[in-house]
Each structure stands twice: as C-alpha cells, then as structure tokens.
Amino acid sequence: MTDKLLQVRNLHGWYGKSHVLQGLDFDVQHGETVALLGRNGVGKTTTMKALTGLLRRREGDVSFDGRATSGLPVHALAAMGLSLVPEDRGIFSTLTVEENLRLAARKGARWTVREVFSMFPAIERRRKNIGGKLSGGEQQLLSIGRALVTGPKLLLLDEPTEGLAPIIVDRLVELIIELKRAGLSILLVEQSIDVCLALADRLLVLDHGQIVWRGTGPELLAAEEVRNTYITLETA
Numbered sequence: 001m002t003d004k005l006l007q008v009r010n011l012h013g014w015y016g017k018s019h020v021l022q023g024l025d026f027d028v029q030h031g032e033t034v035a036l037l038g039r040n041g042v043g044k045t046t047t048m049k050a051l052t053g054l055l056r057r058r059e060g061d062v063s064f065d066g067r068a069t070s071g072l073p074v075h076a077l078a079a080m081g082l083s084l085v086p087e088d089r090g091i092f093s094t095l096t097v098e099e100n101l102r103l104a105a106r107k108g109a110r111w112t113v114r115e116v117f118s119m120f121p122a123i124e125r126r127r128k129n130i131g132g133k134l135s136g137g138e139q140q141l142l143s144i145g146r147a148l149v150t151g152p153k154l155l156l157l158d159e160p161t162e163g164l165a166p167i168i169v170d171r172l173v174e175l176i177i178e179l180k181r182a183g184l185s186i187l188l189v190e191q192s193i194d195v196c197l198a199l200a201d202r203l204l205v206l207d208h209g210q211i212v213w214r215g216t217g218p219e220l221l222a223a224e225e226v227r228n229t230y231i232t233l234e235t236a
C-alpha cells in the first residue's frame with residue numbers, strides 16, 4: 001500500500017496537432033492538496049481534462065488509487081473517484097439545484113445530497129430554483145456539491161474562486177478547508193496566492209505544458225523571480 005493516490009508520469013496531451021502537455025510528472029498523496037499555477041494558456045485546464053478522461057489524445061502513465069488509468073473513459077474514471085469541478089462550473093441551468101445534485105449522485109458516495117445541503121445551507125435555501133438563476137458563488141457551491149455526491153477520492157477544482165467577490169472567496173476557502181479536514185485529496189488550479197497559501201500543501205508551477213517549479217506556499221512567496229516570470233497573481 002502506497003500513500004500515493006495519484007501518480008502522473010510523463011503525461012503528454014494534444015488538441016489536434018497542438019502539443020499542449022509536454023511531459024508532466026507529479027503525485028498527489030492521500031489527504032494532500034496540490035495546487036497548479038501558471039499564466040493563462042499554459043495547460044492547467046488541459047491537465048485536469050487529461051486526468052479525468054476529457055482530453056482525446058493523451059499519453060503517459062497515470063495511476064490512480066493503485067490502478068493504471070490509460071484508455072479508461074470518463075465515466076470509468078469518475079466511478080473510480082476522479083471528480084472534476086470544471087472552470088465553467090458545468091451545472092444544468094434549466095434544472096433545479098436539487099435536480100442537479102440528484103442527477104449526479106452515486107450510490108455509496110461518502111457525501112449524500114442531504115449532507116451537501118447541510119454543509120452548504122446557501123444552496124439548500126435555493127433547492128427549488130433553477131441553476132441559471134443562482135449567483136456565481138451559489139453556482140460554484142452547487143458545482144462542488146455535485147462533485148461531492150459522485151463520491152470523489154480526488155476532487156479536481158479548476159479556478160473555483162474565479163470571478164467571485166472576496167467575501168464569497170473567504171467562505172469558499174473555509175468550505176474547502178472543511179473538505180480537507182474530512183480527508184479529501186484535492187488538485188487545485190488557482191491564481192490567487194492567498195487562496196493557495198490557505199489551501200495547498202504543495203504547489204506546482206506550469207509553463208508551456210511543463211512543470212518549471214515545485215515547492216510550498218512560503219517558498220513561492222520567497223521566490224519572487226518565479227512569481228514574476230511564471231505567474232499572474234491577483235495579490236502578493
């Protein structure tokens with residue numbers, strides 16, 4: 001038994017002829033939160049897509065929970081516990097909050113719809129409202145709730161705080177800390193250094209589809225040149 005939940009070796013990915021991921025190597029341990037940072041277009045979202053089966057052409061060795069994942073389709077990877085909260089949140093705008101959750105829920109998942117409602121009272125109050133009528137913050141909570149009811153072992157969060165008001169970001173960070181405390185492992189794409197410092201155990205900086213720096217939050221704070229070269233940070 002290894003404490004590695006996710007092991008990524010020499011991961012490459014393409015859109016058509018465009019070679020976007022150029023040999024990524026990293027791990028996520030059980031219970032760990034790892035953040036992916038980097039400027040726009042460096043391949044953060046593509047990494048998330050490659051890991052969850054959404055990228056059509058990928059190569060390399062990715063094992064999850066002790067099993068090789070290559071060639072497995074999206075639904076099989078989701079059933080293994082790889083659960084993506086996409087950049088666009090991906091909720092059904094014409095379905096109600098409750099319908100969005102029930103549709104995603106999987107038997108045996110550690111979080112039930114009821115538990116998600118009790119964890120996120122802000123969306124329980126909106127349970128009969130359609131997804132399209134929610135605020136940005138509520139949509140983000142619903143999107144995370146949907147991922148939780150699928151029974152994730154690794155939650156992949158793609159820029160969860162993007163476009164949200166600071167007070168909503170603070171609340172979201174608290175909720176993600178609660179999920180960490182519950183033992184959930186997280187791969188996080190995030191542009192805010194404050195959010196990274198609050199959540200991530202380790203950070204990876206991407207540039208042109210390669211990892212160019214690895215370290216902890218305090219190490220990144222100290223590495224001014226790395227920040228200036230490879231990252232657009234909202235605050236410093």
Ligand SMILES: Nc1ncnc2c1ncn2[C@@H]1O[C@H](COP(=O)(O)OP(=O)(O)OP(=O)(O)O)[C@@H](O)[C@H]1O
Nearest residue numbers: 015018020038039040041042043044045046047087
């Ligand atoms: N569906 C697609 N088809 C073709 N090229 C794409 C597609 N999606 C992304 N790309 C390109 O792949 C590269 C990596 O994109 P990706 O979305 O992974 O970047 P990102 O790091 O998530 O950026 P951002 O911070 O803007 O979200 C970019 O050059 C982008 O233009």
Ligand SMILES: [Mg+2]
Nearest residue numbers: 044045046087
């Ligand atoms: Mg992206």
